[in-house]
Amino acid sequence: MPQPVKRKRDRAATRAALLAAARARFALRGYDATSVRDIARDAGVDPALIFRYFGSKEQLFEQAAQAAEEYGTEPADVPEDxxxxxxxxxxxxxxxxxxxxxxxxxxxxxxxxxxxxxxxxxxxxxxxxxxxxxxxxxxxxxxxxxxxxxxxxxxxxxxxxxxxxxxxxxxxxxxxxxxxxxxxxxxxxxx
Known part of the structure; x- marks a missing residue:
């Protein structure tokens, strides 16, 4: 009988899913009304992974609220557009x-x-x-x-x-x- 194939965990994908779920939750409900369990459920992972990858809800919020890389621009490089x-x-x-x-x-x-x-x-x-x-x-x-x-x-x-x-x-x-x-x-x- 063949053995089930174990999937390799994808740390980057899990971290990205948590960050996306956190960003959506925090934008919708704010910091105080968002729970770690809600974020983990939205990402489809165990809540303990938030603490493993981010350390705390506060540190996850810090990363979710960063805008420069994805949404903004860096002032040091200012083109006309x-x-x-x-x-x-x-x-x-x-x-x-x-x-x-x-x-x-x-x-x-x-x-x-x-x-x-x-x-x-x-x-x-x-x-x-x-x-x-x-x-x-x-x-x-x-x-x-x-x-x-x-x-x-x-x-x-x-x-x-x-x-x-x-x-x-x-x-x-x-x-x-x-x-x-x-x-x-x-x-x-x-x-």
């Missing part, structure tokens, strides 16, 4: 998607002072600093923050509020409006 790239990043979270945008996780958890501080720091690092480098006007920080607020609003409308028109619109439909506003705020409309 940063506003368009940031729009694309905000649009990756489509209505009905199972994955949660990291900024939505921070927003849903912003009742916690540490999450509010992290949201502020992440917005400043991933968005405001990159946009400030494109503005050559005295009020560049205000302009960069206004455009960041609009991007955040797009993220909230699509991933948390699920507003119908914005949730159903593709990036090509939104880009012309966004580019016009970005040009005004960045001071490039007259150039």
């Amino acid at each position: 940063v506003p368009t790239r940031l729009l694309h990043a905000a649009m990756r979270q489509s209505a009905g998607s199972e994955s949660g945008h990291p900024l939505a996780a921070l927003l849903m958890s912003s009742g916690r002072p540490d999450c509010r501080e992290r949201l502020n720091a992440q917005l400043h690092h991933d968005y405001v600093q990159a946009l400030e480098q494109l503005v050559d006007l005295p009020d560049r920080e205000l302009r960069a923050e206004l455009l960041t607020a609009w991007l955040l609003g797009i993220t909230v409308a699509r991933s948390l509020a699920h507003t119908p028109a914005l949730s159903e619109a593709c990036v090509d439909e939104i880009s012309p409006y966004f580019e016009q506003v970005a040009a005004v705020l960045l001071g490039t409309s007259a150039r």
Whole structure:
């Protein structure tokens, strides 16, 4: 009689599944309303694996809320198309998607002072600093923050509020409006 074939465990796939499940849960319910058991159940694994791969729920949240690699841009490398790239990043979270945008996780958890501080720091690092480098006007920080607020609003409308028109619109439909506003705020409309 043949022996059953044992499957090799795939640490990277399990870790990625936990991270995706955590990101979705935290974006939907926030840190306090999300349990380790919920995340593990969504990922189809034992809750103990969260502690093995991430150390704690808090450390898992930290990684789930990181946006720079997947969603944002690094300010050190600022091309002219940063506003368009940031729009694309905000649009990756489509209505009905199972994955949660990291900024939505921070927003849903912003009742916690540490999450509010992290949201502020992440917005400043991933968005405001990159946009400030494109503005050559005295009020560049205000302009960069206004455009960041609009991007955040797009993220909230699509991933948390699920507003119908914005949730159903593709990036090509939104880009012309966004580019016009970005040009005004960045001071490039007259150039």
